[in-house]
Amino acid sequence: MARTIAKDHDQKRAHILKVAAQVFAAEGFDRASMTVLAKACGISKANIYHYYSGKDALLFDVLDSYLRALRDRICGLALDGLSPEAQLRALLREILLAYQGADDEHRVQSSAISALPQSEQAVLRGYQREMVAVMKTVVAANAPEVFDADAMRLHEVTMSVFGMLNWYYMWQSEADAQARLRYADVVTDLVLGGIAGQTL
Template sequence: MSRPIAKDHDVKRAHILKIAARVFADQGFARASMAQVAKDCGISKANIYHYYSSKDALLFDILDTYLSALRDRILGLDMTGLDPSDQLGRIVTETLRAYEGMDHEHKIQTEGIPLLPADQQKILKAYQRDLVTQMSRVVAGIAPKVFDDDTRKLHATVMSIFGMLNWFYMWNRTADHQARDEYAKLVTRLTLSGVRGL
C-alpha cells in the first residue's frame, strides 16, 4: 500500500525547492549535499529523500518549476492591441519582474542544466527556446526589413537583449520593483533605437 500524500506536501516541497536552490547556488551543485539541504530546510536527511530520490532529481525539479513558470508567465502576456514596440516593452518589463526573488534559481541554470540527463535537458531547453522564439517574433516585427532572411542577425539581437536583462540580475539583485521597471524602459529604448539603426 502506497504512503498517502501529506496535506502540506506541496508547501513543504516548495520550501525544499527554495532552500535547495540557495544551497546549490551558494556552494555549487557538485559540492552541495542533500544532507546540507536537509539541514537548512530544518528536516531530516531521510525526510528529504521522501520527496526526492537524488540530488539530480531535486535539481531538475528546481529548474523545471522555475523555467516552466517563467515561460508560462511571459508567453501568457496579453498582447492584444499592442504594436511590436509595445510588446517588446511588455516582455522586457515582465521578465525583469519575474526574475525578482529568483536569484538562486536563475544562477544555477548555467551550471545545472548540462549536468542533467539529455531528456531532462531537452525539457528545460524547450522552455528557454519558447522564450527566445517569442522575443524573436516581436523583434522581427519591429524592423522586418532589417531581419528579413537574416536569422543570425535576429538571433544575435535577441540574445543581446537577454544579455542586458541577465546583466541586471547579476549586478542589481536587491533592486526593487521600480528600479526593475525603469531598467526595462532603458533596455526597450536601447533596443528600439539600435534595431532601427541597423
C-alpha cells in the first residue's frame, strides 16, 4: 500500500528548503551534510530522507523553487501600457522587492549551482536567461537607436544592471521595502543617465 502524504507535507518541505538555504549559505554546500541539515531543521535524519534522497536533490529543489518563483514574478510583471522609462523603473523595483528575504538563496545560487549535474544546471540557467531577456527588452526600449544595432552593448548594460541589483543584498540585506524602492529608483536614474550619455 502506498504511503499517504501528511497534511503538512508542503509546509514541512518549505521549512526544510528555507533552513537548507541558510545552512548552505553559511557552511557551504560541500561542508553541509544531511545530518547537519536534519539537525538544523529540527527533524531526524531518517525524516529528512523521507523528503529528499540526498543533499544534491535538496540543493536543486532550493534553487529550482527560488528561481522558478522569481522568474514567474519578474516575467509575469504587467508592463504593457507603460512608457519605456516607467517599465524599467517598475521592473527594477519588482526585482529588489522579490529579493527581500531571499539573501541565503541568492548566495547559494551564486556559490553552489555549479555543484549540480549539467542537466539540472541547464534548467536553473534557463530561468535566469528568461529574466535576462525581459531586462534586455526593457533596457533596449529606452534607447532603440543605441541598442538595436549593438547587441553586445545591450548585453553589457543589461548585466551591469543586474550587477547593481545583485550586490545590494550583500551590503543592505536588512533593507525594508521602502529602502529597496528608493535604491531601485537610484539604479533606474543611473541607467537612464548612462544611456542618455551614449546617445549624444
